[in-house]
Amino acid sequence: MWFFTAPKIVFGAGAIEFLASLPTKKAMIVCDRFLAEQGTYKPVQEQLEKAGASVKVFGEVEPEPHITTVSSGLKIARAFEPDTIVGLGGGSAMDMAKAIYALYERPDLTIYDLTPIVDLNLGKKARLIQVPTTSGTGAETTWATIITEGEGGRKLELAHRDLIAQWAVLDPMFPSSMPPKLTADTGADALAHSIESISSQWSNPFSDAMGMKAVDTIFRYLPKAVKGQPVPSEVREELHLAAAMAGLSFGNAQIGIGHALGHAFGSVFKVPHGRTVGLFLPYHIEFNFAAARDKFARLSPVLGDSTVRNARDLSAKVRSLWDQIGMSKTIPEATKVTEKEFEEKLPELVERADSSTGLVANARVPTSQELERILRAAWSGAPVDF
């Protein structure tokens, strides 16, 4: 038995106006500090007020959101008692909104209960709406939330079907102000979601359909979005939809070793998520190709006839896209870490990647030696044959 789960999706120019049509009395907007300072939440607030709601803004979300911020937001939610919670921003803000929403609904639970095996039964007090401002994380359509705990930056990889928003509002107005570097990083993340989910053991016809459309769109439009001055609005819109489709793909089929390594590397060396998963995407392909040849071959018609004959064909295609958009292909390009620091941290990187949920449905189970081999190869960016 298989499931395909998704929020209801409102998309296109002016999609944000949908919020004015919702019966809402009290709405809480969860966003990061930068968006709060820039006033990016104001168009959302305006639409909610048109619906007759009083609005509270919780603009305290930090990158890699911490469990203590969940507590702060929850305190506000419990005092304010919203009937609508809106996550506004990139993955951090939307993940935070999921965690606050769940624990506001269920004060009897702790954050550690947000797993697929617990019956959450949410939606009794409020609705969750996600409004992404970047085109990459797919958090607006997925069931996962990543929250950091402790001093060492340990990541809690939480997930439950009830954490999927009731509505995802995809308005290209928000990503239109993304600078080229952020456009490249977030677009690389969306491509990694698509390719990793297509090659996952849990890929299925619905997730494949979403993933393949996203791959096609990203290869077609991401260079234009990074280089365009200004970026045509249809390009922004296509990529905004592709990121949500990539989210639907991996949200229903899982990510893989590329994200396992990316999460490990990003948490140890504090590198933006899209840059690290972009770094490891070519290795995801090279490591998994033999085990998931038929799945990768589905990308042939998307990328051009007979493109995907072997691992090197496809990984070269990704590396070529990275060249076009200025994405890092080696560790020294992605971060200032020295070779000595990298060598010292190698055992921890291997251990973190090895324990990541990103490996649960990966096409092959890597050994510690294979994880280390990929990490070492990423120092120079050299392809690896498996």
Ligand SMILES: [Fe+2]
């Ligand atoms: Fe990602």
